[in-house]
Amino acid sequence: MATKLTTREAVNAFIDRHDTFLFDCDGVLWYGHTLIPGVDKTLELLRRKGKRILFVTNNSTQSRQAYTKKFEKLGLSASKNEIFGSSYAAAVYLRKVVDFPVDKQVYVIGQAGICDELDAASIRHNNPADDSSTIDWEGVEAITPDPNIGAVLVGFDMEINYRKLAKAYVYLTSNPGCLFLATNDDASFPHHGRTFPGTGSMVAAIKGCTGREPRVLGKPHQTMLDCIVAKYDLDRTRTCMVGDRLNTDIQFGVQGGMSTLLVLTGVTSEQELHDARHNITPEYYADSLATLNMADTADE
Amino acid sequence: MATKLTTREAVNAFIDRHDTFLFDCDGVLWYGHTLIPGVDKTLELLRRKGKRILFVTNNSTQSRQAYTKKFEKLGLSASKNEIFGSSYAAAVYLRKVVDFPVDKQVYVIGQAGICDELDAASIRHNNPADDSSTIDWEGVEAITPDPNIGAVLVGFDMEINYRKLAKAYVYLTSNPGCLFLATNDDASFPHHGRTFPGTGSMVAAIKGCTGREPRVLGKPHQTMLDCIVAKYDLDRTRTCMVGDRLNTDIQFGVQGGMSTLLVLTGVTSEQELHDARHNITPEYYADSLATLNMADTADE
Numbered sequence: 218m219a220t221k222l223t224t225r226e227a228v229n230a231f232i233d234r235h236d237t238f239l240f241d242c243d244g245v246l247w248y249g250h251t252l253i254p255g256v257d258k259t260l261e262l263l264r265r266k267g268k269r270i271l272f273v274t275n276n277s278t279q280s281r282q283a284y285t286k287k288f289e290k291l292g293l294s295a296s297k298n299e300i301f302g303s304s305y306a307a308a309v310y311l312r313k314v315v316d317f318p319v320d321k322q323v324y325v326i327g328q329a330g331i332c333d334e335l336d337a338a339s340i341r342h343n344n345p346a347d348d349s350s351t352i353d354w355e356g357v358e359a360i361t362p363d364p365n366i367g368a369v370l371v372g373f374d375m376e377i378n379y380r381k382l383a384k385a386y387v388y389l390t391s392n393p394g395c396l397f398l399a400t401n402d403d404a405s406f407p408h409h410g411r412t413f414p415g416t417g418s419m420v421a422a423i424k425g426c427t428g429r430e431p432r433v434l435g436k437p438h439q440t441m442l443d444c445i446v447a448k449y450d451l452d453r454t455r456t457c458m459v460g461d462r463l464n465t466d467i468q469f470g471v472q473g474g475m476s477t478l479l480v481l482t483g484v485t486s487e488q489e490l491h492d493a494r495h496n497i498t499p500e501y502y503a504d505s506l507a508t509l510n511m512a513d514t515a516d517e
Numbered sequence: 518m519a520t521k522l523t524t525r526e527a528v529n530a531f532i533d534r535h536d537t538f539l540f541d542c543d544g545v546l547w548y549g550h551t552l553i554p555g556v557d558k559t560l561e562l563l564r565r566k567g568k569r570i571l572f573v574t575n576n577s578t579q580s581r582q583a584y585t586k587k588f589e590k591l592g593l594s595a596s597k598n599e600i601f602g603s604s605y606a607a608a609v610y611l612r613k614v615v616d617f618p619v620d621k622q623v624y625v626i627g628q629a630g631i632c633d634e635l636d637a638a639s640i641r642h643n644n645p646a647d648d649s650s651t652i653d654w655e656g657v658e659a660i661t662p663d664p665n666i667g668a669v670l671v672g673f674d675m676e677i678n679y680r681k682l683a684k685a686y687v688y689l690t691s692n693p694g695c696l697f698l699a700t701n702d703d704a705s706f707p708h709h710g711r712t713f714p715g716t717g718s719m720v721a722a723i724k725g726c727t728g729r730e731p732r733v734l735g736k737p738h739q740t741m742l743d744c745i746v747a748k749y750d751l752d753r754t755r756t757c758m759v760g761d762r763l764n765t766d767i768q769f770g771v772q773g774g775m776s777t778l779l780v781l782t783g784v785t786s787e788q789e790l791h792d793a794r795h796n797i798t799p800e801y802y803a804d805s806l807a808t809l810n811m812a813d814t815a816d817e
Contacts, residue, residue: 349651351676357713375679376651379714382677386705386714404726405686413657414679414686414726425721426704426714 219479219490222503228512231501235476237269237456239301239445241436243407244461244483245506246272252291253482255507260293262510270299271445273458275435277304277372277400277416280333301445303400303435304330307370308338309444310398310434317396321367324388326374326381326419331400342370352380360384362391371423371431372400373416382422389427397423401435437469459506461485463497476500480508519779519790522803528812531801535776537569537756539601539745541736543707544761544783545806546572552591553782555807560593562810570599571745573758575735577604577672577700577716580633601745603700603735604630607670608638609744610698610734617696621667624688626674626681626719631700642670652680660684662691671723671731672700673716682722689727697723701735737769759806761785763797776800780808 222228240246246256263270272295274284281300288295304327311317317340325331325344335342343366360380366388374381388395403415420431434440445451457476460466461483470477479499481487489495490502503509522528540546546556563570572595574584581600588595604627611617617640625631625644635642643666660680666688674681688695703715720731734740745751757776760766761783770777779799781787789795790802803809 351649353675354708357675358709360713375653375657377677377679377682379675379677382714382718386718390712404728408654409658412690413660414682414722418682418686418722418726421725422714422718422722425724426718428704 219499219502222478222501222508225511228509231457231478232263232266232268232509232512235268235455235457237271237449237451238263239271239273239456239458239470239475240506241458241460241462241466242272242274245459245480246293247291248482249407249410250291252293253505253507255505255510257293259506259509262512269449271301271449272299273301273436273441273445275303275401275403275416277302277307277330277435278328279304279330280337281305283330283333301441301448302330302334303441304334304372306434306441306444307331307372307398307400308334308340309448310432310440311335311340311368312338313447314440314443315396318367320365322365323368323370324366324384325370325372326377326385326423327370327372327400328374331370331372348380348384349376349378350380351378352383356380357383360387362387364392366392366395368396368398369423370398370400371416371420373406374419377419377422382426385423386426389423389429397427397429397431399431399433399435402431402433402438403435437465437472439469439473442469442473442475457501463490463495463499467499468497470499471497478503480504480506482506519799519802522778522801522808525811528809531778532563532566532568532809532812535568535755535757537571537749537751538563539571539573539756539758539770539775540806541758541760541762541766542572542574545759545780546593547591548782549707549710550591552593553805553807555805555810557593559806559809562812569749571601571749572599573601573736573741573745575603575701575703575716577602577607577630577735578628579604579630580637581605583630583633601741601748602630602634603741604634604672606734606741606744607631607672607698607700608634608640609748610732610740611635611640611668612638613747614740614743615696618667620665622665623668623670624666624684625670625672626677626685626723627670627672627700628674631670631672648680648684649676649678650680651678652683656680657683660687662687664692666692666695668696668698669723670698670700671716671720673706674719677719677722682726685723686726689723689729697727697729697731699731699733699735702731702733702738703735737765737772739769739773742769742773742775757801763790763795763799767799768797770799771797778803780804780806782806
């Protein structure tokens with residue numbers, strides 16, 4: 218049974234039992250292009266109390282540095298080191314979890330965020346500019362196994378095409394030991410109140426031809442948490458995952474052995490939370506992240 | 518236990534018990550660009566005996582008319598009406614099986630073969646030329662549900678891109694009753710002794726974002742046979758499926774209640790046929806389709 222945070226005492230106790238807060242962004246901090254009222258104060262409050270804050274996002278198209286601009290636009294401050302995107306998770310996974318050989322390259326299907334994060338981690342990658350051009354039979358025949366490619370990493374790529382599919386296929390089926398990584402496998406993503414095909418669509422295309430299952434970095438897969446733990450010295454029992462969706466954020470937190478807080482400013486409603494048909498229950502829930510601002514006055 | 522055709526009596530009895538022969542092409546009639554010796558005579562023999570011959574192919578990129586040229590190049594004769602490709606199967610399915618509304622259009626991800634067969638069946642389709650150009654966010658936002666689209670049909674498309682994925686996604690998730698059809702779901706296809714991503718890769722991309730399962734026309738799915746039966750007045754018990762692969766052609770025949778002949782000129786070897794680990798067994802097998810030429814001299 219989830220505990221609803223409604224009193225100052227409960228909020229104080231909730232904050233005190235955690236050292237680190239992991240935040241989903243959309244639906245928790247903002248909704249589309251609108252800041253959720255009061256969350257700017259909540260982030261300040263938690264920082265003032267010496268809490269570590271990490272923003273965890275499956276968005277692979279932007280590097281951490283680029284993603285800070287989204288925060289700035291909405292009047293929030295976030296440092297690069299507070300952002301943990303799925304592209305960065307891929308870099309951490311390759312560098313710290315599997316010790317990717319320095320003489321190997323990653324074949325990237327994805328956008329700038331992935332390349333920027335691999336560059337920052339000094340991981341060699343291969344994504345020739347002309348991969349975004351269309352292909353004919355001669356071009357298909359010219360694709361050969363490249364022994365330098367040690368991994369294929371698939372993220373969101375609006376320039377996905379058959380040339381890229383065929384290259385990924387050849388590397389994954391011909392190169393011994395070639396890793397298959399995906400930044401996330403979200404079927405769709407929201408954009409201006411609608412949804413469109415997400416990274417999961419591109420990942421499915423590669424699964425569909427190779428028959429291989431990727432290592433998926435993003436939430437709710439636990440590899441994301443393994444990467445966060447590999448980077449920071451987290452005590453999971455004193456870490457809280459804050460999100461607006463039961464089947465991604467809260468599942469991610471529960472499976473990861475963390476405490477969880479569901480906020481009702483996003484996808485999951487209070488009615489859905491109490492629906493017995495789902496079997497994912499957060500430890501805490503609150504109307505909004507800004508509910509935590511109740512604790513503020515107690516400190517002043 | 519499969520019966521190997523090795524004697525004139527057995528071959529004569531085999532031919533006599535069938536009115537119709539369905540042929541897989543690659544590995545049965547030819548191998549890549551080389552005719553399998555003697556099969557030209559076999560086809561003549563069967564025609565002379567008044568048998569109906571149908572060439573059943575999952576290849577969706579060419580219309581039946583265009584596919585006859587492949588036969589001609591190899592010195593075989595085949596009329597358009599003897600060829601049953603997966604694009605034609607899609608047209609038959611829409612026209613004869615589901616009675617696709619005349620005022621609706623099919624959104625096509627695919628190449629000329631599909632459009633040609635839909636045109637020949639007077640089925641309206643929608644595949645604007647600029648769909649093959651790349652897309653930006655403005656282009657994504659411009660994609661709206663189109664009430665005229667009653668089906669999305671996915672075949673092999675070397676110009677697959679995000680614009681096409683997003684359109685298919687919007688139609689399949691927003692248009693009430695929109696059908697989802699695939700010409701086939703072959704993971705890969707052979708080309709010059711290698712393999713490359715097949716239609717299954719493109720179909721998987723659409724499945725991956727929409728969560729919908731397509732109606733697959735091609736072998737080994739039985740819809741192909743339903744379409745053949747809808748077009749021709751076949752007695753399945755007097756029809757033989759001839760192929761070189763246990764898990765596609767022979768499975769297709771067995772599930773369809775037809776007799777089956779495995780030829781050893783393609784993928785499946787005699788050793789694999791006798792391997793107890795698989796559970797698909799043809800009724801007959803022969804070293805080559807040309808084994809049937811033994812019957813010829815008996816008639817002369």
